[in-house]
Structure formats: C-alpha cells, structure tokens
Amino acid sequence: MTDDDAVAAFRAALRHPTVAGSAYDAAVFSAFHETLRSSFPLLFAAAESVEVPGDALLLRVGGTTDADPLVLMAHQDVVPIEPSDTWTHPPFDAHDDGEFLWGRGTLDDKGSLVAICVAIERLLGRGVTPRRDVWLSFGADEEVMGHHAAAAVEALRARGVTPFLVLDEGGAVASEVFPGVTKPVAMIGVAEKGTADLRLVAHGDGGHASTPKTGGATAKLARAISALDANPAPARLTPTAVAMFEAVAEVAARPLSLVLGRIGSASGLFARILTRLGPETAAIVRTTRAVTMLEGSKAQNVIATTATAGVNMRISVGESLDEAVHAVERAVRPHAQVELIGGSGPTQVAPVDHPAFETLRRVTREVLADAHIAPYVMNQATDARHFHAVWPHVYRFTPFHMSKAQRESLHNVDERITRASWLEGVRWYERLVEEA
Secondary structure (H helix, E strand, C coil), X not given: CCHHHHHHHHHHHHCCCCECHHHCCHHHHHHHHHHHHHHCHHHHHHCEECCCCCCXXXXXXXXXXXXXXXXXXXXXXXXXXXXCCCCCCCCCCCCECCCEEECCCCCCCHHHHHHHHHHHHHHHHCCCCCCCCEEEEEECCHHHCCCHHHHHHHHHHHCCXXXXXXXXXXXXXXXXXXXXXXXXXXXXXXXXXXXXXXXXEEECCCEECCCCCCCCHHHHHHHHHHXXXXXXXXCCCCHHHHHHHHHHHCCCCCCHHHHHHCHHHHHHHHHHHHHCCCHHHHHHHCCEEEEEEEECCCCCCEECCEEEEEEEEEECCCCCHHHHHHXXXXXXXXXXXXXXXXXXXXXXXXXXXXXXXXXXXXXXXXXXXCCEEEEEEECCCXXXXXXXXXXXXXXXXXXXXXXXXXXXXXXXXXXEEEHHHHHHHHHHHHHHHHHC
C-alpha cells in the first residue's frame, strides 16, 4: 500500500459522518465498515472478527507466538457539527490541500484508526506476521461515554487475554505546550482523570413574577455556584505530574529548566503557583469543576420552585469519586443539594518502568526522532479507562505532531492534520507492531 493509497483510504473513511449521539445513523456506520473492508482486504481476510455490541469492531490478527498480545484502540464515532460553525472546508469532504487533510475525525479519532489499519495492511502485504497477537478494538460510542469498550474488555477476558500493552488515543507530539520549550514533546498518557456529572438542586417558593420573594430557588442556586467557584479543589502535584515536569526540564530553556528540575522538592509551592498560571496548568494539579447547564422557570413571568445547575468534574489521580462529590457537597451547603448523575474515579497509573512503556519509548525515539518524551495524566476521558480497570499496562498516545492550533480544533471547527505527520504516524504503528 503506497502513501497515496493510504491517504486515499483515510479520506474515504473521513467522508462517512459517523456522528455519535442523537444524530447516530446505523446505515452510516455500516457503510463505513464496508469502506474499511474494501480499503484493507488483507487485514480483514487475516483477522478473526469477534462479535461485540452495536457497531463496534473487535478484530484479532494472529501472531507467531503465544506471547501476551498487543491491543490497539481507536473509535469510529465523531462529535456532531454545530450548524452555526463555519469551516474552511466542509467537515466531511476530506479536503486535501497538499499539506493538510481537513475534516471531522482527522485527529479524533479516525486518524489513529485508519493509520492502524494501514500499518497492519502494509505488514501483511510484506509477508510480515506479528510476533504477538494484535487485537484491534474500535468502538463506536466513545464520544457519548458508551459501553462498547467495556463489552470489548469482557470479550477479551472471556478468552483469557492478558495484554502486554494496550494503547488508545491520548497525548500527541505537542508543540507550544510549555513556555520556554521549543522541542516537540511526545506526551504519553499513563493515567486519566476520573469524570463525573453532578446536578445542584435548590428549592424555593414559586409564584407570579410580579410579587417575588427574596431568597428563592434561583438565588440559592446562585449562592451555591458562587460558593463552588470561590472554593476550588485543593492543589497538589501527583508523582506523575512531577515526572512530567522533570522530563520537560531536560529540554526547557533556562531559567525554566532549573525551576522545573527542582519541582519535586517543593511540590506544594509549585502546585499553588500552577493554579495561577491559567486553566490548563491549574487542571494539572487539581480536580476541576465546571458549571455547565442552568435551568429554572420555564416562563419569564413565573418564579421557579426548583433551580438546577449541571456540574462536570474531572477528578485528580489520588482522589476517589466519593471524595470529590463530598467536597462539592461541603462547598454548596446549605444553599443546594448535590445529585450524582453518573461518573467514575480516576484510573490507576500505568508504570513507566515496564517493558511495555519502554517499547513505546523506543519506537517513538526511532520514528518521531525530534520529540522528547514525557508521561502525563490525561484530563479527558477515553475508552481506555475500561481496559485500565482490569489491566495495568494501558497507555494513551496519538503519534501525530499537533500544533496548538490543531489541538484547539479538537471538537471544534477546522479539525485537520498534516499529510506528512499522518504518514509518519502510520510508520510509528508499523514499528510498534514489529517491536512489541
């Protein structure tokens, strides 16, 4: 499969609007699967297909030994397009301007999915059989926190699979990620924060808006939100965050390198400083709480008897779901009650002193030679959390170079990837399968 053939297969996949959520269309996913089968005939001829729910795909490419297998993950679904958004090129046209490939899913996450398929197709085309079994787990409901990944875990457990390495989407080869650092940093996720959705509920007397009382439901809710905003979660640097900053210190300019290199000896002070440098650095050192949805009366002239606010939390490693919820309850008491809609705590931390991580490090140094490597904890939730609940060696890395502008296009307008970086990512996956 030539580079041009690979890009053509990628563009064909991007043209399918495999949108998650209320716009889901089973026929679109079925057509997407047909495109994958026609684009990667060697892969689908060689692979065993295991039945899993919905439109998920779980495939096994057999290896030459009985060594613990490699699991490569990606998701088929993409987030919807906002009707009011204006894209430089239509989001499902898969426009190729010679430098960039444009479209929804180029980065999140068809870029990885198709690159994995190209890598396996190329290896099979060269007569290369992997040493380990390679499992491909491609869910179709990641963007809506669905159940496909959990079902894949159960299918693998039923077969007695114990992976050597599980790899899902996550950190990229990021530039402009730290001030004073000009070298791209390959951010390899070794854990992810927990996530939870809460509802703040306040009650009060209703009535006609012409005769309002003080201290009603909306006023109580406002006080609760203000209290939550004024009492953020405590800041602390986890060992993984310290390791990340110490790794970045190796390529940072002075005096930042000196500061970051000593961050472990004064982690409490640095944690407090990081909360003042902006929301991105603050999220590294604390559980975050974002008030998202507000609801009160259904009419302008009616006083609400109940007012609610949605709160999305991202829970730091080292804190449990219960602890995070109780902290919110303390902050908003007595103005509002807290209801837990759903959520889960942070994952365990995958080891960096294990052959699985060393394999990722070795392949990255070989293929992405300009990148410095750092471990980190992901703020976002991925399908990998279901695997990490069972197996320890689960990592999150997308082997593509991404500028700050590209990272900002995730779940946004003008999502795009450079053609050169995507093809480099294909080579990275090839080498990973060969090296693992």
